[in-house]
Amino acid sequence: MSDRDTRHKQSMQKLKSHVDKKVAAATEQRGLLLVFTGNGKGKTTAAWGTVTRALGYGYRVGVVQFIKGMWECGERERLAEDPNLEVAIMATGFTWETQNREADTRACQAVWAEAERMLADPEVYLVVLDEITYMLKFGYLDIATVKRAIEQRPREQTVIVTGRNAHRELTAMADTVTEMQEVRHAFNEGVQARRGIDY
Template identity: 85%
Template sequence: MSERDSRHKASMQKLKQHVDDKIAAADEQRGLLLVFTGSGKGKTTAAWGTVTRALGYGYKTAVVQFIKGLWECGERNRLEADDNLEVAVMATGFTWDTQNREADTQACQAVWQEAERMLADRDTYLVVLDEITYMLKFGYLDIDVVKRALQNRPAEQTVIITGRNAHRELVAMADTVTEMQEVRHAFNNGLQARRGIDY
C-alpha cells in the first residue's frame, strides 16, 4: 500500500470512529423542531422534501402555507392526493399583494386555528408551518401563542418552520436551524420563476 493510501485509510478510520461515537451518543428519541431560515432560496422546497420523506413511510403529515398558499405549488399538486397529507392554506396569498393588514390578520388567525389543531394531534407525525416567520414579523400572530403551541405538541411530533428572519425565540427553541444564504438569485438578474423548478 502506498504512503498516500495509508494516510487516506488512517484518516477514514479516524473519521469513522468519530461518526460511530456521535451515533452511540445520540440516544434520545423524540420529535424535533427544525427551522429553515435565511435569505437564500430553498426553504419551502426543503420542507416539502421532508414531507415527501415522511409520507414515503406512511406517516400522517400536515402543511400550513401562510404566504404562498394561493400560488401554484408543484409539490402540493403532486402530494395532495395522499390520504396521509393535510394542507391548510391562508386565504389571502402574498401579503404584499393584499396590502390590507386587517384582512391578512384575519386570514392568518383563521389558518392558525387549523395549525393549532394539527399541532395538538397525536397522530400527526410532521407539521410544516411554511412562511410563518412573516406572520410573526408583521404582528399577525403573537410569538407567545406560537411558542405555547409548539411546547405543548405531542412529544413524537416534528415541526418545520420556514421563512426569512426567524424569530430569535424560535431559533433558541429549535433542535436544528439551517440558514440558507443567498449567493446569487436568478430573479435579481431579471429571470422569471420557472414552473417545476421554483414552484
C-alpha cells in the same frame, strides 16, 4: 499500498470513529423543532422534501402555508392525493399584494386555528408551518401563542418552521436551525421564476 492510500485509510478510520461515537451518544427519541431560515432559496423546498420523506413511511403530515398557498406548488400538486397529507392555506396570497392588514390578520388567524389543531393531534407525525416567520414579523400572530402551541405538541411530533428572519425565540428553542444563504439568485438578474424548478 501507496502513501496516499495509507493516509486516506487512516483519515477514514478516524472519521468513522468520530461518527460512531456521535451515533452511540444519540440515545434520545422524540420529535424535533427544525427552523429553515435565511435569505437564500430553498427553505420551503427543503420542508416539502421532508414531507415527502415522512409520507413515504406512511406517517400523517400537516402543512400550513401562510403566504405562498395561492401560488402553484408542484410538490403540493404531486402529493395532494396522499390520504396522509393535509394542507391548509392562508387564502389571501402575498401580503404585499393584498396590502390590507386587517384582512390578512383575519386570514392568518383562521389558518393558524388549523395549525393549532394539527399541533395538538398525536396522530400527526410532522407539521410544517411554511412562511410563518412573516406572520410573526408583521404582528398577525404573537410569538407567545406560537411558542406555546409548539411546546405543548405531542412528544413524537416534529415541527418545521420556514421563512426569512426567524424569530430569535424560535431559533433559541429549535433543535436544528439551518440558514439558507443567498450567494446569487437568478430572479435578481431578471430571470423569471421557472415552473417545476422554483415552484
